[in-house]
Amino acid sequence: MLNKNYNHKEIEEVLLKEFYEVNKIEPKFKNPSYSIVIPPPNVTGSLHMGHALNNTIQDFLVRYHLLKGYDSVWFIGTDHAGIATQNVVEKKLLKEGIKRKDLSKEEFLKYIWDWKEEYGNIILEQFKKLGIYAYFDKARFTMDEEYTKAVKKAFVHLFNKGYIYKGKRVINWCSRCLTSLSDLEVVHKEKENNLYYVKYKLEDEEDYLIIATTRPETILADTAVAVNPKDQRYIKYINKRVFVPIVNRLVPIVGVEEVDISFGTGVLKITPAHDFNDYKIYKKLKERGIDIDIINIFTKEACINLEDSKYYGLDRFKAREEIVKDLEQMGLLVKVESHRSNIGHCYRCDNIIEPYYSDQWFIRMDKNDPLIGRAIEVVKSDKIKFYPSVFKKVVLDWYENIEDWCVSRQIVWGHRIPVFYCKDCLNIWADERDEVKNCIKCNSDNIYQEEDVLDTWFSSALWPFAVMFWPDIDKFNKYKTFYYPTNVLTTAREILFLWVSRMIFMSLEFINDIPFKDVIIHAVILAPSGKRMSKSLGTGIDPLELIEKYGADSTRMGLILQVGESQDVKFNYEKIEMAKNFINKIWNSIRYYQFRLSSNYDFKYKLKDKDLVNLINSWILIKTLYLIENLERYVKEYKFFDYVMSLYHFVWNVFCDWYLEFTKFIELEEFKDTIEIIIKVILVYLHPIVPFVSYYIYKNLFNEIILDININDLVDNLNKRIDDMENVKAIDNLIELIKFIRPYVNDLLFVSKQNNIKLENVFIHLQGLEKLFKDNYISDLLNIISIFTKSKITELSDDQSFNKYYDLYYNDVLIRIFIEKDLIDFYRNYILKELNNKIQQKEKIEKLLSNNEFINKANLDVIENYKKELSQINEIITKNNQILNLLRN
RNA sequence: GGGCGGAUAGCUCAGUGGUUAGAGCGCUUGCCUUACAAGCAGGAGGUCACAGGUUCAAUUCCUGUUCCGCCCA
Numbered sequence: 001m002l003n004k005n006y007n008h009k010e011i012e013e014v015l016l017k018e019f020y021e022v023n024k025i026e027p028k029f030k031n032p033s034y035s036i037v038i039p040p041p042n043v044t045g046s047l048h049m050g051h052a053l054n055n056t057i058q059d060f061l062v063r064y065h066l067l068k069g070y071d072s073v074w075f076i077g078t079d080h081a082g083i084a085t086q087n088v089v090e091k092k093l094l095k096e097g098i099k100r101k102d103l104s105k106e107e108f109l110k111y112i113w114d115w116k117e118e119y120g121n122i123i124l125e126q127f128k129k130l131g132i133y134a135y136f137d138k139a140r141f142t143m144d145e146e147y148t149k150a151v152k153k154a155f156v157h158l159f160n161k162g163y164i165y166k167g168k169r170v171i172n173w174c175s176r177c178l179t180s181l182s183d184l185e186v187v188h189k190e191k192e193n194n195l196y197y198v199k200y201k202l203e204d205e206e207d208y209l210i211i212a213t214t215r216p217e218t219i220l221a222d223t224a225v226a227v228n229p230k231d232q233r234y235i236k237y238i239n240k241r242v243f244v245p246i247v248n249r250l251v252p253i254v255g256v257e258e259v260d261i262s263f264g265t266g267v268l269k270i271t272p273a274h275d276f277n278d279y280k281i282y283k284k285l286k287e288r289g290i291d292i293d294i295i296n297i298f299t300k301e302a303c304i305n306l307e308d309s310k311y312y313g314l315d316r317f318k319a320r321e322e323i324v325k326d327l328e329q330m331g332l333l334v335k336v337e338s339h340r341s342n343i344g345h346c347y348r349c350d351n352i353i354e355p356y357y358s359d360q361w362f363i364r365m366d367k368n369d370p371l372i373g374r375a376i377e378v379v380k381s382d383k384i385k386f387y388p389s390v391f392k393k394v395v396l397d398w399y400e401n402i403e404d405w406c407v408s409r410q411i412v413w414g415h416r417i418p419v420f421y422c423k424d425c426l427n428i429w430a431d432e433r434d435e436v437k438n439c440i441k442c443n444s445d446n447i448y449q450e451e452d453v454l455d456t457w458f459s460s461a462l463w464p465f466a467v468m469f470w471p472d473i474d475k476f477n478k479y480k481t482f483y484y485p486t487n488v489l490t491t492a493r494e495i496l497f498l499w500v501s502r503m504i505f506m507s508l509e510f511i512n513d514i515p516f517k518d519v520i521i522h523a524v525i526l527a528p529s530g531k532r533m534s535k536s537l538g539t540g541i542d543p544l545e546l547i548e549k550y551g552a553d554s555t556r557m558g559l560i561l562q563v564g565e566s567q568d569v570k571f572n573y574e575k576i577e578m579a580k581n582f583i584n585k586i587w588n589s590i591r592y593y594q595f596r597l598s599s600n601y602d603f604k605y606k607l608k609d610k611d612l613v614n615l616i617n618s619w620i621l622i623k624t625l626y627l628i629e630n631l632e633r634y635v636k637e638y639k640f641f642d643y644v645m646s647l648y649h650f651v652w653n654v655f656c657d658w659y660l661e662f663t664k665f666i667e668l669e670e671f672k673d674t675i676e677i678i679i680k681v682i683l684v685y686l687h688p689i690v691p692f693v694s695y696y697i698y699k700n701l702f703n704e705i706i707l708d709i710n711i712n713d714l715v716d717n718l719n720k721r722i723d724d725m726e727n728v729k730a731i732d733n734l735i736e737l738i739k740f741i742r743p744y745v746n747d748l749l750f751v752s753k754q755n756n757i758k759l760e761n762v763f764i765h766l767q768g769l770e771k772l773f774k775d776n777y778i779s780d781l782l783n784i785i786s787i788f789t790k791s792k793i794t795e796l797s798d799d800q801s802f803n804k805y806y807d808l809y810y811n812d813v814l815i816r817i818f819i820e821k822d823l824i825d826f827y828r829n830y831i832l833k834e835l836n837n838k839i840q841q842k843e844k845i846e847k848l849l850s851n852n853e854f855i856n857k858a859n860l861d862v863i864e865n866y867k868k869e870l871s872q873i874n875e876i877i878t879k880n881n882q883i884l885n886l887l888r889n
Numbered sequence: 890g891g892g893c894g895g896a897u898a899g900c901u902c903a904g905u906g907g908u909u910a911g912a913g914c915g916c917u918u919g920c921c922u923u924a925c926a927a928g929c930a931g932g933a934g935g936u937c938a939c940a941g942g943u944u945c946a947a948u949u950c951c952u953g954u955u956c957c958g959c960c961c962a
Contacts, residue, residue, distance in 0.1 A: 005927070188962080276962095342962080390893070394960075397892080401961085493960075528901090530958080561913080564903070567894075568958070572901045574914040581913095581927045592924030602923080641903075645912075660924080746931045750918065790922095790930080841908075848907090853945035862907055862946095869908055 001594050002700065006580075006587035008551025011696045012131075019691075020128055023707075025135055027073045027483070034065040034072040035483035037464045037516075038134065039491050039499070040142065042081035043116055044088045047126035049525045049533055049571065050492055052543035053563060056556040057490050057522060057640060059132040063688040064635055066133070069710045073483055074133060075467045077140030078120060082456035083177050083348045086413040089115045105412050112413050126544060131552045131691045140467045142459045143415065150466040151415045151459045152432040154510060159419070159430035163364050163371060164407075166419075166428075170272070170279040171406050173356030174346040175302035175316075179410040180360050182455055183403060184498045186344040186353050195264065195339035196324060199332040200225060203241040203250060209234075210334055212264025214341060215274075216327065217320040220247055220306060223293040224270035226281060229255035231266050244269075245332050246323065247309075254290060256281050273357040274298070294357055300410075302354050316354070361408035361417060361452065372399055375505040378514050384504060387520045387638050388565050391496065398497050407455045414453030422447050461502035464489075464515035480511075488638075489516040492524055520638050524568045525559070533571070541571055553690035554580040560640045560689065582648055583693050586682070589656050590697050593675060596668050605783045607665045611724075612777045616666070617674040618724040619731035620659045623650070624681055625722075628715060631685055644689055651682055658735055665784065676702075677718050684709055733772045733811070734781060738788045740810045744817055745791045751826045759823075761792040765805075765816040772813060794818070806831060806883040809876060828884065835880045838873050845870045 003010070036058050041051060058074060065072040089112045090100050100108060124139055140147060158164050172181040196216045199208040209225065222244045227234035238255040251270075258281060259268045272282035273296040285292060297304055304311040304319050311319045327333040344353035365372055376399045378384050379392060386392045408417060419430050422439035423446040431440070438445050462470075464486055468479035485507070491500060500519060507515035526532060527539035534540060546555040558576030562569050607613055627650045634643040655678065663671050679701070687694040687706055698706040745762045752759035766785070769778050786793045804824055808815040819827050845866050848854055855863065 002924095005925075183962095394893075398961085496960090524959085526958090562901070567902090570901065572914085574901070577927080578913050581925095584927050585925065588925035588928085590924080595924065645903080649912085656924085657929090743931060746919080750931080753919080788930095837909085845908080848946080851945060854907095855945080857945050858907075865908070873908095 001598065002587060002591045002697070004591070006584040006693065008553060008580075008583075008692070012547075012551055012553070012692045015692050015695060016128065016131075019131065019133075020136065024137075025133060026137060027135065027479070028071045029478065029482050030071040031482070032070050033482040034062070034070040035486045036062060036074045036488055036490070037467055037486050038074065038076040039489075039495070040077050040079040040140075040460065040463060041123045041127075042084055043078045043120040043123070043141070044081055044085050045123045047123060047130075047543050048535075049541060049543055049559075051123075051127070052130060052546075052555065053522060053525060053559045054490055054492065055127055055130055055132050056559055057520065059130070059134075059556075059691070060560075060640060060688040061488060061490075061635075062133050063691060063707075066707060067684055067687060067709060067711045069712060071482065072133075073135055075138075075140070075483075075486075076124065076127075076132075076134040076136065077467060078123065078142070079460055080116075080141065080143040080413065080456060082409060082414040082453065083174075083179060083181075083411055084456075085112060085116070086411050087177065087348055089413075109412050129544065129547050129552060130556065133691070142456070142463070142466075146469060146472065147459065147466050148415060149432070149472075150462050150470055151454065152418045153471040154462055154506065155415075155418055155454070155458070156430040156432040157510070158363060163369070164361060164430070165364065166359060166361050168357065168359050169362070169406075170274070170276055170355045170357050171360050172344060173300075173302075173354045173358070174349065174351050175298075175300065175354050176349050176351040177346060177411065178300055180356070180358065180406055180408060181346060181353065182406050182457070184457075185347045187347045187350075188342040188344055190340055191343050192338055192340055193343075195337045196327075197265065197334040197336070198245060198327055199334060200242040200245060200267075200269070202237070203243065205240075209237065209242055209253075209267050210265045211267045211269050212337075213269055214339060215271075215320070216323050217304075217311075217316055218271040218274045218297070219245055219269065219323065220304070220309065220311070220319075221271045221273050221295045221297040222247075222249070222251060222269045223272060223282075223295055224251045224285075225253045226256040226259050226268045226270050227253065227266060228257060228259040228261050230257070231259070231261050233266060245327060245330070252290075252292065254285060254292075256284070258284075274355050276355050279355070279357070296357050298354060298356065360406050361419075361450075363405040363407055365402040365404050367400055367402060371505050371509055372402060374508045375399055375501065378504065378508065384514050384516065385518050387518060391493075391519070391521050395496065395501055398501060405455075407458050408450075408452040409455055410452055412453065414456060415459055417450040417452050417454055419450040420447050421450070457498050457502060460499055461506040462510070464503055464507060465511050470510065484511065485514045486516045488518040488520060490520040490522065493521055494524075496521065518638070523563045523565070525563065526568055526570050528570050528572070530570050546576060550576050550580050551583075551692070553583055553693045556691075557582070557644060557689050560644050564641055565639075579690075582652065583690060585652055585656060586686070587693070587697070589651070589660055590679065590701060592660060593679065594701070596663070601664075601668070603665065605665050605787060606667070607780050607784075609777050609780050610670075611774070612780050613666055613670050615724050615727055615777075616659070616662050616731060617671060618722050619728045620655065620678055621674060621718055621722045622725065622728050623654055624678055624718060625715075628681065628685070628718075647682070647685060647689075651686075655682065658731075661788070662784075674721060677714070677721060680709070680714055681718065684711055684714060727774070730773050730777075734784070737772075737810050737813060738785055740808070741785070741789045741791070741815055744808065744815075745789050747830065748817070748819070748823065749790075751823055752820070755822065755826075757820065757822045759820060762790070763792050763794050763818040764789075765794050765818070767814040767816070768812050772811060804886065806886075807879050809872075809879070831880055831883060835877065835884070838877050838880070842870065842873045842877065845873070 038058065039054065062072045062074045093100065093111060124136065172183065172186045174181055193214055195212050195214055197210050197212050198216065200211055201208050211225065225242050227237060229235065229238065237253045240253050241250050242253060243249070244251055258277065259266065270278045270281055270292065272279045272292065272294045282292060282294065297306055298316065299305045302316045304314050306312055311322060314322060324333065345351065346353060367373060367376060376396060379395055418432060419428060420436055421428050422442060422444055424444040425439060425442040427439055427441040429440055439447050465476065465484065468484060469475040489500065503515045507513060527541065529539065531539050543555060554576050557579035561579060562572045562575040627646060630646050631643055663675065683694045683698050683706060695706050698704060741764065748762045749759060766782065769781060773781055782793050804819045804821060805816045806827065808817065849866060849870065
């Protein structure tokens with residue numbers, strides 16, 4: 001027998017052992033199969049709300065398909081997360097008084113590896129607390145030995161195909177992490193800053209051009225000034241020259257169409273080394289044969305590198321202050337305006353990004369190449385489907401406007417780029433071998449390897465096939481037969497481009513197949529305030545705390561309950577409570593059944609008609625079939641919210657509220673088989689949402705492991721049990737009738753109490769039940785109705801105190817409610833209210849029906865429905881008027 | 890600047906071209922009825938952001954406005 005109340009702590013801790021130590025979770029290489037790869041969490045990470053939701057959804061799908069008889073496998077692991085991890089370790093070392101600068105590359109790497117060995121699996125242990133059914137024994141790591149082979153193989157392949165090149169470009173530079181970043185790793189934030197208007201003196205003239213800039217420190221790197229050739233104000237200056245202030249460098253004035261006439265003064269200073277737009281203009285000018293200089297004025301730390309300058313060694317912001325001060329002194333600063341603009345920040349350390357001219361490795365991303373072209377094709381043709389579908393367009397737009405991918409990073413933690421340089425013959429080649437000692441061209445041993453490492457997203461782009469041991473072809477093919485492409489990828493929007501879109505083209509390139517069939521993009525859960533959940537802002541809610549307080553089951557279910565399709569939601573504790581209460585409800589419904597199993601039960605009333613008993617059983621079985629039909633559809637459409645809600649309402653409002661109550665009039669043997677199958681269905685379909693409690697109850701009640709059950713067999717059994725399909729509607733009618741009567745009874749009791757009138761029972765009389773129910777049920781039904789509505793059912797009353805009554809109709813059943821004479825006044829008002837209500841409805845419908853256009857154009861069944869309704873309303877109105885007359889006496 | 894999404898009960902959110910627009914929580918009335926007070930039976934609470942349009946009919950479809958959020962540059 002279960003305890004009185006559900007307590008997650010008694011269940012979950014015990015079951016965790018059973019889930020992960022006793023039962024082996026591993027691929028069985030059987031058909032039908034189902035597979036998912038996890039978005040690998042960062043090794044530095046700890047379980048946050050996004051993970052909790054994301055993994056709940058995946059676990060739902062994995063467990064659901066297990067129960068459907070699939071060989072359902074969830075591949076998991078962690079991501080080395082290059083910069084993020086390096087930063088974490090760097091900070092930790094600093095706390096211990098160890099500076100990164102004082103360490104050799106090898107020493108630093110050793111520290112990071114040690115850190116990884118110690119802390120790197122914490123997040124997976126945290127995932128277990130959610131109860132996820134994943135292939136933990138083979139949890140992969142993006143820098144494990146086999147994975148590294150995949151990365152090298154992929155790089156060499158792309159290199160040899162000519163997709164990878166090294167180039168000097170302006171890239172995003174983080175002067176704190178000391179590395180380049182891809183465009184996607186830069187977070188733009190709108191900020192208030194100053195717009196400085198600065199005079200640039202013309203050569204040989206006493207005239208000035210005034211230029212607005214937000215970054216006066218970059219004046220030091222100006223190598224041209226540009227105006228729009230359509231701008232009448234400035235046409236005359238094109239091809240003249242100006243002096244760059246402070247450095248007094250003579251630079252040309254060029255005409256460039258990209259210059260925004262309306263911004264600032266319409267004159268733009270060109271700083272090709274430290275501005276993306278300026279760099280573009282620089283390249284464009286070069287195509288036109290105009291060669292301007294590129295001057296890099298910053299060190300890697302973003303300090304001024306000009307040795308003979310007075311600003312030498314100053315940080316970029318300090319330099320800005322000084323330069324503004326000097327410009328003012330020289331009388332060259334015209335004015336300062338405040339201005340809002342978007343500024344790029346490092347997505348790992350939030351430092352302001354510096355556009356920086358340097359040597360980097362790129363992958364050519366061109367929609368006309370097969371690499372991207374094939375990705376576009378599979379998305380366009382829905383070979384990969386997005387849920388919700390809007391993301392199809394979002395991804396396609398990104399592919400269509402894609403830019404080359406900067407994949408080199410100047411950090412130590414990552415896959416070292418497998419490119420080698422020969423100092424003798426100057427050969428440069430990519431090599432996937434573990435040890436490379438000689439030049440492949442001239443055999444010289446005077447070679448060295450590239451120092452840069454790869455963008456962490458390069459390795460994660462290979463994830464779906466690398467976790468299945470590609471490029472070990474024998475091993476991979478074994479997995480591929482059953483698990484590739486994977487069925488679905490579940491993720492948040494923010495890594496759609498960083499990760500999802502890249503996996504697609506990598507998989508097409510290397511496996512010649514899509515990596516997954518469906519992509520679910522789920523909502524983001526915001527803090528209750530509507531802000532992003534963030535540890536640093538203190539707005540985060542820790543799922544581990546939720547699990548501790550409410551249990552993993554309630555947390556999982558509560559998360560699904562608050563997340564619709566992809567609309568972001570504010571975190572809602574009430575939904576977690578709702579889930580917990582629901583679990584308690586199920587728990588207690590099982591307790592009731594156990595109670596019936598184990599003791600003699602005193603009936604208040606026992607149903608006499610066996611047909612009615614069968615009907616009640618058939619009724620719940622059919623309701624269950626409808627439920628299952630809906631649930632299966634919701635899974636196919638990835639409508640988890642609808643899945644959970646329909647189970648919720650079925651369990652609570654159908655199974656508990658009605659079926660269990662009905663069984664209180666029925667002998668155990670007469671409903672045992674039925675209730676067992678219903679309970680099994682409920683628990684099995686609940687299992688993907690609340691694995692712990694469903695597992696626990698199933699074992700407690702049936703002494704079986706829920707995961708050994710096959711839903712399909714269960715449903716077959718259920719179908720066999722139904723023996724009265726046709727009359728099953730009668731039970732719905734009974735329920736509706738009871739619900740219809742209840743408020744009236746409740747009101748009478750309430751009014752009597754208010755007026756200090758003793759009213760032991762409300763008396764009602766029912767007529768015409770035979771119109772809705774079979775004759776032989778009726779005496780049973782009268783008793784049921786009496787108990788459920790807490791009223792006494794009479795034939796007719798001769799008692800003088802009940803000589804007033806009024807009549808209600810439910811379909812064709814007349815419900816006569818007897819009224820004590822002291823309550824008559826109250827009831828008159830009650831009926832008047834009812835009457836007014838009906839009259840309003842009547843007028844509305846009559847108006848509609850007298851509208852010719854409505855009659856001509858509306859659907860026939862719509863019109864019929866209105867007509868039917870009108871006649872019903874009319875009947876009620878007539879009756880009520882009669883009653884009012886009666887009550888007036 | 891370009892694109893996308895949202896605005897529905899006090900709160901968090903579902904939903905729908907056609908009777909009276911729903912849920913949970915909150916509020917409220919009555920019940921400790923032998924599964925459950927984490928419960929049971931009731932009740933109150935909505936100009937479906939605003940303005941136009943399409944339609945016999947709009948909260949739902951279209952356009953615009955305002956506000957909020959996200960993505961890209």
